[in-house]
Amino acid sequence: MESGIFYAVAILLLIFSILKDRKKTKQAVMKSIKSLLGLLPQMSFILIVIGLSLSMLSTETISEIIGENSGIAGIAMAIATGAVTLVPSVIAFPLGATLLDQGAGLLQIAGFLAALMGIGIVTFPMEKQFFGTEFALYRNIGTLVMTITFVLAISVLMGGTA
Amino acid sequence: MKKIKKYTMSLMALGALLILYYLKPETAVSSMSISLSSAGTMLKILPPILLIINLLDIWIPKAIIIRHMGENAGLKGYFWAIVLGTFGAGPLYAAFPIAAILANKGARISYIIFFLGVWTTTKLPILMYELNFFGLKFTAIHVITGFIVFFIMSILMEKFLKGKKLDLVYEKLSKM
Numbered sequence: 001m002e003s004g005i006f007y008a009v010a011i012l013l014l015i016f017s018i019l020k021d022r023k024k025t026k027q028a029v030m031k032s033i034k035s036l037l038g039l040l041p042q043m044s045f046i047l048i049v050i051g052l053s054l055s056m057l058s059t060e061t062i063s064e065i066i067g068e069n070s071g072i073a074g075i076a077m078a079i080a081t082g083a084v085t086l087v088p089s090v091i092a093f094p095l096g097a098t099l100l101d102q103g104a105g106l107l108q109i110a111g112f113l114a115a116l117m118g119i120g121i122v123t124f125p126m127e128k129q130f131f132g133t134e135f136a137l138y139r140n141i142g143t144l145v146m147t148i149t150f151v152l153a154i155s156v157l158m159g160g161t162a
Numbered sequence: 163m164k165k166i167k168k169y170t171m172s173l174m175a176l177g178a179l180l181i182l183y184y185l186k187p188e189t190a191v192s193s194m195s196i197s198l199s200s201a202g203t204m205l206k207i208l209p210p211i212l213l214i215i216n217l218l219d220i221w222i223p224k225a226i227i228i229r230h231m232g233e234n235a236g237l238k239g240y241f242w243a244i245v246l247g248t249f250g251a252g253p254l255y256a257a258f259p260i261a262a263i264l265a266n267k268g269a270r271i272s273y274i275i276f277f278l279g280v281w282t283t284t285k286l287p288i289l290m291y292e293l294n295f296f297g298l299k300f301t302a303i304h305v306i307t308g309f310i311v312f313f314i315m316s317i318l319m320e321k322f323l324k325g326k327k328l329d330l331v332y333e334k335l336s337k338m
Contacts, residue, residue, distance in 0.1 A: 006210035028216040041168040048175035051197030089288040097295040118282035130258045142315035
């Protein structure tokens with residue numbers, strides 16, 4: 001669904017662009033192909049790791065590690081799991097809700113989701129390629145701080161305990 | 163040789179997959195099928211995104227980005243970062259090329275950092291899911307802490323990345 005919108009927009013823009021300037025359009029298309037090819041090494045790594053992590057971590061294993069009584073260690077594990085796994089958010093939220101039903105703690109799930117969406121250990125090589133090591137490092141550390149703040153806020157405001 | 167070096171990490175991951183196949187063939191097979199289906203998603207989503215971005219790159223005048231998200235855009239820059247991040251769709255790595263274009267057009271680094279932060283918390287399609295599964299209170303706390311922490315982070319990171327380091331980031335982004 002999402003990608004359908006992208007294709008529609010891309011095609012409209014492409015038509016508009018061709019009508020306006022063929023040569024510039026061709027350059028843009030070539031540049032797109034080039035950057036896609038440039039991303040392939042990182043992408044292939046990311047894809048293999050997604051498969052490995054998702055196949056080895058079943059829903060039961062995850063809910064066991066980050067159960068309601070797993071405490072601060074459980075929260076840390078939840079954040080670490082979120083940081084290394086790459087699940088599309090569309091799957092992550094239903095998954096989070098399922099885990100919650102299966103006995104995972106609210107704080108653990110909050111940490112898992114925030115880390116999952118913002119911290120990218122596996123995508124780090126790709127981020128590094130775009131922004132350089134230092135930027136990528138700062139951004140991930142900053143997002144870790146955000147994740148911890150979010151867990152604390154949920155704990156205070158929604159009464160979850162570690 | 164250089165080409166192979168780029169794939170070192172992938173080959174190592176592939177090695178791990180082979181070991182897994184030796185130990186637990188079924189898990190390895192399911193791992194491979196997950197990888198392939200994710201590859202489908204990624205290859206479906208990235209080409210149109212890259213094309214859109216490169217076409218916008220040609221047709222959006224630099225002056226517009228500088229006016230709205232340039233060095234002196236003030237709070238307006240944060241506003242546009244929220245708009246762009248909220249209407250984004252797709253995983254974080256889909257936001258990287260957008261960040262690159264913004265940088266090339268003269269957007270200030272703190273707005274780009276904030277944009278990435280917003281992308282990781284309040285993308286509209288995901289917000290709907292979150293509301294649905296976790297309720298208003300949880301979602302509101304998520305969005306508000308996200309905005310506050312990423313706002314502070316955008317200012318701090320800009321301070322850390324002054325001068326030469328910052329030039330390096332822009333230079334890297336210009337090559338993408």
